[in-house]
Amino acid sequence: VTWRVVRRELGSVPAALLAAGALAAGLAVLPLQTARALDDAYDAKAFSRYAAERYGAAGRGFSVALLDRVRQVLPRDAVYYLDVKHRPGATALRFWTRGWLLPRIAVASPDEADWVLSWRGDPDALPVELADRQEVAPGVVVARVAR
Amino acid sequence: VTRDLGALAAANVCLLAAGAGIARASGFWRAPHELPGVVAIAYVAGVGAVGILATLALLAGLSLQVWQVILACGLLAAVGVRAPREPALAPSLAWSPAAKRVVLVIAGLLGIYLASLLARSALEPLRHWDAWAMWTMKARAIVLLDGLDTRVFAGDAYAYAHRDYPLLVPALEAIDFRFMGRLSTRVVDVQFWLLFVGFLGAVAQLLRDRVQPLLLWPALLLLGLAPSLAIQLEWSIADFPLALFFALAAICGWRYVEWGEPAQLVLLALFAGAAWATKREGLAFVVALFLLLYVFAAIRRRRLLPLTGALGVSLVAIVPWLAWVKTHGVEPRELPLGKAIDPGYLFDRTDRLGPAVRQLTWETFKPSWWLALFPLVLLAGVLALRTRGGRGPAVFLFALLGLMYASLLWAYWGDVPEIHQHVEHTARRVVTSALVTAGVFLPVLTTRFARQPAREARSPRAGTESGRSARRCPRA
Secondary structure, rough: HHHHHHHHHHOOOHHHHHHHEEEHHHHHHEEEHHHHHHHHHHHHHHOOHHHHHOOHHOOOOHHHHHHHHHHHHOOOEEEEEEOOOOOOHOOOOHHHHHHHHHOOOEOOOOHHEEEEEEEEOOOOHOOHHHHEEEEOOEEEEEEOOOO | HHHHHHHHHHHHHHHHHHHHHHHHHHHOOOHHHHHHHHHHEEEEEHHHHHHHHHHHHHHHOOOHHHHHHHHHHHHHHHHHOOOOOOOOOOOOOOHHHHHHHHHHHHHHHHHHHHHHHHHHHHHHOOOOHHHHHHHHHHHHHHHHOOOOOOHHOOOHHHHHHOOOOOOHHHHHHHHHHHHHOOOOOOHHHHHHHHHHHHHHHHHHHHHHHOOOHHHHHHHHHHHOHHHHHHHHHHHHOOOHHHHHHHHHHHHHHHHHHHHHOOOOHHHHHHHHHHHHOOOOOHHHHHHHHHHHHHHHHHHOOOOOHHHHHHHHHHHOOOOHHHHHHHHHHOOOOOEEEEEEOOOOHHHHOOOHHHHHHHHHHHHHOOHHHHHOHHHHHHHHHHHHOOOOHHHHHHHHHHHHHHHHHHHHHHHHOOOOOOHHHHHHHHHHHHHHHHHHHHHHHHHHHHHOOHHHHHHHHOOOOOOOOOOOHHHHOOOO
């Protein structure tokens, strides 16, 4: 019936065939696409607000809960240097930390920083003197740069 | 979630009001009962306009507080106090009751699918790396640091976040966060969903006076259901809005050169500006679009001055940002322009072309991402080339797609990262603008070899060039 209507209304077989092709391609995936979206929505419903906000970092090789503790220690107006060694997850940690610790500002060199966050790094190897060290967790140290 | 969604809806009502003002000032609606017929056009225009203004406001030192957004939207809405006498769109094409039934079923199915995407967008957390590391991070920075803090936006520690990328997406997300009163990244996908729905509606409303509904709605269903768009909607990255703005700019630009409708230039300027202000790839795409519009406008003896005006207005969206980037020394490192036009440099890197061509071709035709979209557009284009009325849009589209792919290829050619990994990671995203544009032109091409039905009763443009051309009945 649809074909007859389309064919009659359009008055052209090629146009009707193209419309039918587009319609068929769309309809072919409609149930699957809809089911997928609903399935994803159902799965996502289980996330609490707390978990959802931290989902981007999940499974990236570091703990966001630890970063939450860092947020409690590092002042909101801190300018900090992130000391992290190259290892799996280090890139994700660097990227996530810069967003998650805002409005604290990250800098590219310890010389420019007022604070250092050492994440399983080697704070003693940094070219600045550190004071008021606080070990948030084993290997995770927040310290002020002594000026 | 409900509270955040309500706040996001309130922000978008403001964007709609701004767009409604622009649409009325351009003649897309004059009486209140005409507004529903262009509401999607108005909404997307509002998102584009406020997105551009928000970028400029950030450069001017503002911080996108709620009162600033409401004031800007109110001023844009006030632009529509006076409407021109001439309507921007011709009356819709008439539908037979049978066609109406078919279209209603298609629209209903598309609506069900979009509702399922809404449920997903409202509940899914932000998961894509680029979204949380770059786009939404910048939005968070705007809110938490009260504007464009150079320690972040020009800071070396944030170099990974492509500091040179324009700010429309972070600015829109920041507006949403401001209305929410908190940084609820979970529902920020809904902003992209609203833009997607607005885009589909805007295409339907922009083409309803030129394209048979029985051609328009199957094409919209195909485009709307393309798995690539559903996936990229979930990613919440800027390639997605760039594609939507650019495709609308292409349609409006084409309408100007084809039918000489000056009101379309307002939307062209707005959508081209928004594309420019969304992502760096938009620069090359919009330049290619305007280049072709000038060529076609000259061939069809359209006035070039208004087109130049549209180009000038759209430049306002990006030139200040480019100046800021230059001033703060955060130009892109990946594709140094000086090197990318150096024949010697490029000649040494020709081995990059093969993988780039292969991957771009694969991503363009990949049925699991784009269904049968590109083959159907190619077929429609080839058929349209054989008709007198269809040659123009077919050549225009093929030339536009050719230039867009050439710009992508050139970027991959001159770029620095290892090509195989780079192209595999990015090609699926960067083809989006070309494919969405191709998708919106599919019904435009197909209608050239279909019978053109009569128009609905109102015919205010009768006697004008636009009205005459609208009543033509092109056939194969």
